[in-house]
Amino acid sequence: MDNKKVGLSDTTKAKTEPKTFKRNRIIGTKFTIAISSAKGGVGKSTFASNIALALKKMDLNVGLLDADIYGPSLPKLFSINEKPESDGQKLKPISKYGIQCMSVGFLADEQTPMIWRGPMVISAIKTFTQKVLWENLDFLIVDMPPGTGDTQLTFAQEINMDGVIIISTPQEIALQDVKRGIRMFDKLKVKILGLIDNMSHFIGDDGKKYAIFGEGGVKKTAEEFKKDFIGEIPIDPEVGKQGDLGSPIVESKPDHEISKVYLKFAEKIKSIYL
Numbered sequence: 093m094d095n096k097k098v099g100l101s102d103t104t105k106a107k108t109e110p111k112t113f114k115r116n117r118i119i120g121t122k123f124t125i126a127i128s129s130a131k132g133g134v135g136k137s138t139f140a141s142n143i144a145l146a147l148k149k150m151d152l153n154v155g156l157l158d159a160d161i162y163g164p165s166l167p168k169l170f171s172i173n174e175k176p177e178s179d180g181q182k183l184k185p186i187s188k189y190g191i192q193c194m195s196v197g198f199l200a201d202e203q204t205p206m207i208w209r210g211p212m213v214i215s216a217i218k219t220f221t222q223k224v225l226w227e228n229l230d231f232l233i234v235d236m237p238p239g240t241g242d243t244q245l246t247f248a249q250e251i252n253m254d255g256v257i258i259i260s261t262p263q264e265i266a267l268q269d270v271k272r273g274i275r276m277f278d279k280l281k282v283k284i285l286g287l288i289d290n291m292s293h294f295i296g297d298d299g300k301k302y303a304i305f306g307e308g309g310v311k312k313t314a315e316e317f318k319k320d321f322i323g324e325i326p327i328d329p330e331v332g333k334q335g336d337l338g339s340p341i342v343e344s345k346p347d348h349e350i351s352k353v354y355l356k357f358a359e360k361i362k363s364i365y366l
């Protein structure tokens with residue numbers, strides 16, 4: 093091959109193409125999937141924990157990394173009160189419901205607010221991705237903080253992420269932020285697996301469907317940005333209740349209609365990768 097020619101075209105390329113990043117696979121994992129929402133309170137952590145449990149139910153090895161540095165949910169959602177052990181070099185994930193779990197919430201007092209600046213967040217993400225003994229995982233599910241900040245950027249630039257699932261409610265105010273989130277991941281060239289419409293509607297005792305946050309907005313946004321629409325999860329008080337009890341619905345009530353929805357989504361995710 094003519095090396096000179098290759099060199100020349102490479103230089104031209106470097107000037108015209110956006111910067112690409114050197115991304116590393118997290119040791120001990122096959123596939124890393126981030127669960128993201130541009131807005132807080134739309135059910136991202138609930139989805140992350142239930143989808144991890146649903147994948148586990150399919151006999152896969154699953155890890156759950158709570159990367160929501162400022163508002164960790166995993167200690168509460170999985171009722172974990174212990175601290176991870178360290179071998180002096182690396183932290184051992186805490187195993188609960190057959191899932192390897194890690195959260196900044198395991199390391200800090202529940203009442204202590206995380207008042208961290210950007211560089212500290214980046215260093216925490218590096219610890220979680222380089223210094224945790226994830227073992228033989230088929231999937232590592234990463235619960236991202238809301239928004240488009242340091243955590244997303246650090247992951248997108250340094251970690252080989254295999255896909256992102258974006259969670260939203262159908263409310264206009266949430267969708268506005270979702271669009272920002274989609275643009276960010278597109279710009280960073282992270283594959284968006286699709287969008288989930290969480291708390292899409294409520295079925296009343298009268299059997300009628302109530303679109304509390306509006307209807308069809310997430311699907312419409314997916315179409316607008318040419319992304320897959322994975323599906324919807326209705327509002328069900330049982331979802332919140334089981335989460336608060338520290339045993340998400342897929343674990344505590346696997347035959348519940350909502351659990352079946354999570355299992356269906358897990359099948360879909362599995363079929364994309366395995």
Ligand code: ADP
Pocket residue numbers: 129131132133134135136137138139165290291325326327328329330331332333335336
């Ligand atoms: P986020 O991680 O986006 O901040 P959470 O997962 O903490 O959001 O969920 C916010 C609240 O909504 C929690 O109280 C949770 O139990 C509740 N929730 C999430 N999804 C559902 C659902 N499908 N039905 C009922 N409540 C839900």
